[in-house]
Amino acid sequence: xxxxxSLDALRDLDWGPELLLIVTLxxxxxxxxxxxLTSLGRHFxxxxxxxxxxxxxxxxxxxxxxxxxxxxLAAISISEGYIDDELFSVTxxxxxxxxxxVVLIAWFLVRFISxxxxxxxxxxxxxxxxxxxxxxxxxTTLVALAKLLRLSVVVSAVLVLLPTLGIQITALLAFGGxxxxxxxxxxxxxxxxxxxxxxxxxxxxxAIGDWIRSPDREIEGTVETxxxxxxxxxxxxxxxxxxxxxxxxxLALENPSRMTxxxxxxxxxxxxxxxxxxxxxVADVKTMLKAHEDIDTTQTLIVNxxxxxxxxxxxxxxxFTKTTNWIEFHEIKQDVMLKIIGIVHAHGADFAFPxxxxxxxxxxxxxxGPDA
Numbered sequence: 001x002x003x004x005x006s007l008d009a010l011r012d013l014d015w016g017p018e019l020l021l022i023v024t025l026x027x028x029x030x031x032x033x034x035x036x037l038t039s040l041g042r043h044f045x046x047x048x049x050x051x052x053x054x055x056x057x058x059x060x061x062x063x064x065x066x067x068x069x070x071x072x073l074a075a076i077s078i079s080e081g082y083i084d085d086e087l088f089s090v091t092x093x094x095x096x097x098x099x100x101x102v103v104l105i106a107w108f109l110v111r112f113i114s115x116x117x118x119x120x121x122x123x124x125x126x127x128x129x130x131x132x133x134x135x136x137x138x139x140t141t142l143v144a145l146a147k148l149l150r151l152s153v154v155v156s157a158v159l160v161l162l163p164t165l166g167i168q169i170t171a172l173l174a175f176g177g178x179x180x181x182x183x184x185x186x187x188x189x190x191x192x193x194x195x196x197x198x199x200x201x202x203x204x205x206x207a208i209g210d211w212i213r214s215p216d217r218e219i220e221g222t223v224e225t226x227x228x229x230x231x232x233x234x235x236x237x238x239x240x241x242x243x244x245x246x247x248x249x250x251l252a253l254e255n256p257s258r259m260t261x262x263x264x265x266x267x268x269x270x271x272x273x274x275x276x277x278x279x280x281x282v283a284d285v286k287t288m289l290k291a292h293e294d295i296d297t298t299q300t301l302i303v304n305x306x307x308x309x310x311x312x313x314x315x316x317x318x319x320f321t322k323t324t325n326w327i328e329f330h331e332i333k334q335d336v337m338l339k340i341i342g343i344v345h346a347h348g349a350d351f352a353f354p355x356x357x358x359x360x361x362x363x364x365x366x367x368x369g370p371d372a
Contacts, residue, residue: 025071026075098164
């Protein structure tokens with residue numbers, strides 16, 4: 001009587017050497033494949049191409065598991081003739097091979113996309129990818145493209161696996177059509193954030209690393225990540241600010257990182273008794289700004305006497321620096337302001353401060369007191 005195992009088969013162990021041979025060949029094939037990948041990795045490490053490195057690294061673990069799983073299934077297929085069990089049937093072994101192959105290929109592609117994304121991003125940030133910059137590939141576009149490719153790989157793998165496992169896609173789509181309405185109402189915010197992130201990737205109002213701020217909301221900082229649901233902004237006091245992507249569809253946003261110049265705009269007052277020197281001071285300040293190596297003379301440059309103030313005669317400077325760097329800008333502005341001080345003092349003039357002039361009669365009344 002045979003139940004699960006055949007006693008005659010168990011006594012006859014002719015399949016033992018075959019099983020041992022398959023297991024040995026499996027480990028030998030795995031060892032050779034990994035050594036070959038290691039050798040190729042050392043060779044490709046000397047090249048500047050990022051794709052070959054990512055390809056080898058992505059293939060290492062999936063290939064190792066592929067050899068092990070297929071070797072195990074080959075061993076099981078040999079024992080199928082000697083062990084009477086439905087688990088080791090040809091149909092199940094074939095199904096296991098198909099599912100394993102699809103999963104391992106999807107795993108390899110996802111790893112390859114992630115590794116290639118990281119290497120290309122490092123090259124872009126280091127400024128070494130001239131061709132990438134010429135094709136307008138920035139970190140934000142790269143992240144979006146990598147996410148889309150990974151999602152496509154996963155969806156494709158699921159669509160291939162469903163028929164393999166006996167699940168009809170048409171029935172699943174019919175169920176999705178009925179339940180999609182309820183899910184749509186429940187996930188309005190999620191969908192709004194998803195499409196908000198999609199519009200950010202299309203319109204590109206900002207990119208990773210940009211400094212953004214909103215006059216409508218208390219949002220200001222550096223963009224760290226742009227996800228499909230949230231954008232993370234690191235504020236200047238180093239706190240992370242998590243902003244749903246749908247918010248960006250409803251507010252005005254400034255991107256100071258994309259400014260072409262920084263502006264110096266100052267009003268400076270001198271004393272009324274130095275009124276005769278105002279023309280020469282204004283002319284010398286304008287000459288100094290035009291000769292300054294860090295001032296962009298192709299932009300608007302204004303130096304003019306503009307107002308009779310209560311305690312001063314005011315002249316106005318309006319110009320732009322070549323740099324947009326915040327620290328460098330303040331160094332340049334400081335240098336300009338110090339040179340203006342030197343010009344004013346060189347003309348024997350000085351800066352005004354709030355004063356009050358009293359005539360003689362008013363001084364007598366104040367000295368006599370309120371009872372006078």
